[in-house]
Amino acid sequence: MNTILVTGSSGQIGSELVAALRARYGAHNVIATDIRSSASITSGGPFETLDVNDLQSFHAIARKYKADTIIHLAALLSAMAEANPLFAWNLNMGGLLNALEVAKELNCQFFTPSSIGVFGPESPKDLTPQVTVQRPVTMYGINKVAGELLCDYYHRKYGVDTRSLRFPGLISYLTPPGGGTTDYAVSMFFEAVRTGEYSSYINKGTYMDMMYMPDAIGSIIQLMEADSAKLINRNAYNVSAMSFDPEMLAAEIRKLLPAFKLTYEIDPVREQIAQSWPNSLDISAAQQEWGFKPRYSLEQMAYDMMIQIASRTI
Ligand code: AKB
Secondary structure, eight states: OOSEEEESTTSHHHHHHHHHHHHHHOGGGEEEEESSOOHHHHHSSOEEEOOTTOHHHHHHHHHHTTOSEEEEOOOOOHHHHHHSHHHHHHHHHHHHHHHHHHHHHHTOEEEOOEEGGGOOTTSOSSSBOSSSOOOOOSHHHHHHHHHHHHHHHHHHHHOOEEEOEEEOEEEOSSSOOOSOSTTHHHHHHHHHHHHSEEEESSOTTOOEEEEEHHHHHHHHHHHHHSOGGGOTTOSOEEOOSEEEOHHHHHHHHHHHOTTOEEEEOOOHHHHHHHHHSOSSBOOHHHHHHHOOOOOOOHHHHHHHHHHHHHHHHO
């Protein structure tokens, strides 16, 4: 990776990934793009406004900077996609197809995130295998399965070096997520520190996989730097660092905030999406093929989140 173009740079993953890439590869070698700008992205290195559905502009920007790597993050998350399925199809699939076309034309290495959303009610629920039934029942999941297949197609047919990770819920104290099903976990921390209580839209006993953002950023860089010849399941690897339900997360928060109160007001749409996803993933393919090893457990992540949010609130 010498010159890296990132789409969706102002989003939850993008804003932290761009900073990490700029620190590692040099600020001027990372071109942040987004349909909207944010101060942290525009100030630290090159920034271009880009609508990923505009193929001509996508090409022009990639050519202008002689990009050799594309990290395509621009997408609508699960809950938002359920509310706007047609818009989600057009953005998630149209944007990905354009990104792959540019990667093909300019011979770029390519990364795009997949998700635990690729699984559905017919997939095994516990320790969901790397290769198994993928019949999602959400628009987001359908987009992500089609995306995995498209990435494999561009690799096989055109030799594009495509790589991807099936991300679980990502937890960060810096940039809030938007429009996802797993967002409750992030909100619980912020509300705990702000008000001492949180009303969860995900039910007690509903387990989902999660990962702390530093591990997510580290795993993207590690996968992109891995030996291509070893990547059998390149589109896309199961990755995860923990699995919990709202009660387990609340118990961790109470270690630092004993009076924290958790109540429930279930959102049927997001609860149904969560019910259709795995309880936990089998991550052995990522461990074996490129050495995936997350650093943060639930306990370590929760402690760090509480300290970081509290120190920023004072
Ligand atoms: C979402 O909840 O939509 C995302 C995801 C798991 O892909 N965080």
